[in-house]
Amino acid sequence: MSAPLLEVRDLKMHFPVKSGFFSLTKVWNFAVDGVNLTINPGETLGLVGESGCGKSTLGRCISRLYEPTAGEVLFKGINLAGMSHRQLLPYRQNIQMIFQDPMESLNARHTVGEILEEPFLIHGIGNAQSRRQSVSKLLDTVGLPGRSASRYPFEFSGGQRQRIGIARAIALKPELIICDEPVSALDVSIQSQILNLLMDLQKEFNLAYLFIAHDLAVVKHISDRVAIMYLGKIVEQASSNEIYHRPFHPYTQSLISAIPIPDPHHTATRILLKGDVPSPISPPSGCAFHTRCPKASASCQHKAPILEPVAPEHIAACHFAEAP
């Protein structure tokens, strides 16, 4: 097996939260709490979880928009965690991001041409003429007309803006792109266009994706492997087919059963979870899922399960992990 492109080791991101009288008490939000994962070149790892589970924070730690509290982010074996901005600069070309809302992630006062030229300027690549050529080539790659370069983001629809966001992310020929909910703000018919574009670009440039989303059907479709996250920890990870057909963790099982199926003949046998996701500020003791878990027993409150192999290439963190 080839060496992984990215390896995350025991990554932690704890945010300080002030609370109490005059905000004097300092408590911690355990947004990401000990995550291990690997991504191979040209591979898509899907990361699924509900709001507040830490999936976006994890993505931002890897792209070093956040400085992680602890742990290692090894890109081709080099630890990016703890590097200074200057040290990081050469690696930033290789790890790019696509955000959920392209309207908020594109500068409204710059033309699309300026937005797409900026990565080349920052990294001092080419001259004015070659940069213009690169911009028009990028627009062509993502399926936008060449005249778009002189227009502003507001003149485009949501799907086209996401294409601009993708063009910016692939400008410097990165090897890894962190896609943070890239299609959840888009309409159904546009969503499939963008997913196809991402899959085409992956083949063309041998890109690796960390694809973060809450929609398991979308993630399953685009990913080679899928990791399920709950309250700052990965609870299960397997190939996308395996995780759908043989989920071992009760959370994954309920997550899959909760998805509404677009087939009126399908009768859902739903595992309804009780209550809401607990706050990551004071996560439950033992297994963080025990407060909502249909299988929880007394021991789950005290003993935190660790990720263990349950089948080939399939890990899950549950004392009672079993296939359905």
Next chain:
Amino acid sequence: MTKPLLSVTGLTTEFQTDEGLVRAVDGVSFDLPPGGTLGIVGESGCGKSVTALSIMGLLPRPNGNIRSGKIHYQGEDLAAADTTRLQRIRGNEISMVFQEPMTALNPVHTIGRQLTEVVAIHTNQSPDEQIRTAVAMLQRVGIPAPELRMTEYPHQLSGGMRQRVVIAIALICEPRLLIADEPTTALDVTIQAQILDLISSLQKDFGMAMIMITHDLGVIAETCEQVVVMYAGQVVEQGSVFDIFDRPKHPYTQGLLRSIPKLTDIPKQPLDIIPGMVPSLHDLPVGCRFANRCQHRAAECDDAGLIVDAVTEAHTVRCLKWRQL
């Protein structure tokens, strides 16, 4: 056949904008029997929410206006009703649940006050009775410790709990019709499952009819009996949930169903797509509005006067070519 509870015919709603008059809803017609469930599905800007606001008489004034058409609710035309009459109907006979529970609730009033307000307006219960009604309703929508929640404010609740409160407010006067506009879109999938489960069990208990507005075909398949598919302000296809999912006739409905990733798909295969995008409401074609994205487009599709054709008595489609597809 039973008389419909709600019958919408030729509803046309227009908005005055800076760039001129925009027809957001164009000739929408459908019937809803008492206790029935109708889904309206479509993408952003297709007019599904404006249809709901027109029925509720909640169009933003003075820019939004019902140009023509009738909204018969139990024989009464709501499109012609005055504000006082609509206020008596809203919340009492017809209620609405909105997408974003945080903006639907008043942040500076307690949950209790927002619930009892509805009861006070529509019934002549004493204040003590109002509180009992409110607590019972919170209990019914599955809110733990309802007495305590009565004194709390919306920001103290989670998203799922807030949506339960919004549902409690909508149902406290036991309306005959509930309009749910993307009620679960802002929620996580496990919470969405809880809320959909709650809505359908309440619907059964109260015997109320429901209009479910959503972009999610999964939610439609699971909750609705009748389905209306909208595109660029018009109804393009209408029928039973089985007609729409098993025998879709309109190329847009077919494309929509094919383009969504399904859990049963083989991963990493290219998805079927609908090319292009929805035309702007400012600049609509005279013929079929879907023609520019349709792979079955023929010359006559661009002519004016496209009519709605009946596939069966209960299944209609706005397409010239559906027989050949």
